[in-house]
Amino acid sequence: RTKGTPQGGVSSPVLANLFLHYTFDVWMARNHPGNPFARYADDGVVHCRSKLEAQQLQRSLTERFEVCKLELHPTKTRIVYCKDDDRRGKALETTFDFLGYTFRPRRSKNRNGKFFINFTPAVSNKAKKAMRQRIHDWRIHLKPGLTLEDLARRLNPVIRGWINYYGRFYKSEMYSVLVHLNRALIRWVQRKYKKLARHKRRATYWLGRIAKREPQLFVHW
Numbered sequence: 001r002t003k004g005t006p007q008g009g010v011s012s013p014v015l016a017n018l019f020l021h022y023t024f025d026v027w028m029a030r031n032h033p034g035n036p037f038a039r040y041a042d043d044g045v046v047h048c049r050s051k052l053e054a055q056q057l058q059r060s061l062t063e064r065f066e067v068c069k070l071e072l073h074p075t076k077t078r079i080v081y082c083k084d085d086d087r088r089g090k091a092l093e094t095t096f097d098f099l100g101y102t103f104r105p106r107r108s109k110n111r112n113g114k115f116f117i118n119f120t121p122a123v124s125n126k127a128k129k130a131m132r133q134r135i136h137d138w139r140i141h142l143k144p145g146l147t148l149e150d151l152a153r154r155l156n157p158v159i160r161g162w163i164n165y166y167g168r169f170y171k172s173e174m175y176s177v178l179v180h181l182n183r184a185l186i187r188w189v190q191r192k193y194k195k196l197a198r199h200k201r202r203a204t205y206w207l208g209r210i211a212k213r214e215p216q217l218f219v220h221w
Contacts, residue, residue, distance in 0.1 A: 022068075045096070084105055097124045101123060104120075120169060123167075143188065159181070
């Protein structure tokens with residue numbers, strides 16, 4: 001190998017981050033100090049004051065990356081309009097994903113109870129799909145030998161991490177994932193107790209009573 005780093009190699013992320021720090025971070029700080037930016041690995045967001053400024057910066061970044069033998073992703077590199085009550089212009093792109101969050105215009109409520117449109121983040125559909133898949137992979141219903149307390153000890157660290165990270169903004173968007181988790185627990189109840197095997201409603205009621213009696217058992221309860 002005469003250039004590049006092996007995909008999946010232990011050193012690849014470190015070397016890539018070092019190179020992008022030189023290629024992007026240092027260059028941005030030196031040439032565009034008025035444009036705040038955030039970068040994580042090869043994903044980044046740059047803030048601009050106008051569409052024209054964003055277009056000019058995109059051209060400059062394209063040239064910079066070419067000099068460094070890199071290329072901006074042709075479809076993922078987009079100019080997005082952060083639309084809200086203060087920015088009411090029209091634009092084709094008004095949403096983007098970054099670090100598991102989707103940033104887009106959302107209905108919010110201020111301290112006085114008045115609703116307004118704010119450009120805010122919430123857990124992305126892609127992240128929710130990944131969490132639901134993780135729950136599926138746990139195969140909770142195939143572990144009838146465990147107690148509910150055993151399941152809580154095993155699952156709570158992961159659930160707590162999800163809620164702490166994705167629940168910081170627009171926590172209600174996490175609801176569908178937590179409902180999916182409860183459904184998995186209901187299936188476990190049906191496997192655990194033969195008298196509830198064919199009675200989903202009764203199993204749901206049984207789990208609900210436990211949740212009311214021990215609301216701290218699972219962190220999402």
